[in-house]
Amino acid sequence: MDKLFASYGYNREGMPALKANTDQSFTVNQVTSPTRTAAFVTATDWIVTYKSRFRWEENPVEGKSTDQKMAYRHGNKAVVVYYDGSSGFVSPEDVRAFDSKGGAKHPFWKANY
Numbered sequence: 001m002d003k004l005f006a007s008y009g010y011n012r013e014g015m016p017a018l019k020a021n022t023d024q025s026f027t028v029n030q031v032t033s034p035t036r037t038a039a040f041v042t043a044t045d046w047i048v049t050y051k052s053r054f055r056w057e058e059n060p061v062e063g064k065s066t067d068q069k070m071a072y073r074h075g076n077k078a079v080v081v082y083y084d085g086s087s088g089f090v091s092p093e094d095v096r097a098f099d100s101k102g103g104a105k106h107p108f109w110k111a112n113y
Helices: 092-100
Strands: 006-010 037-042 078-082 087-090
Touching: none
Parallel strands: none
Antiparallel strands: 006 037, 037 078, 078 087
């Protein structure tokens, strides 16, 4: 599979609870730190979750699946698109650093804190 056409997952962490007739997203002006919060990340599913941030290391799989893994398929880095529209790369080491500074509540994961 061509890595450029592989899945990007929507960051599902900290989103509003899914209820009938409600929006389950944030607008940029609702995001506390749009330059630091991931909106989309290379993934093996259409969403990516904190709990699956290191599952890629267990069994790297290209293509689509339903396991919500963050995919480090670009030189052991994941491509990230932030809420402000900028993009960049994060490595597993970067994500471990986020863990040491808040884990799932770190601004990378949590849009509205």
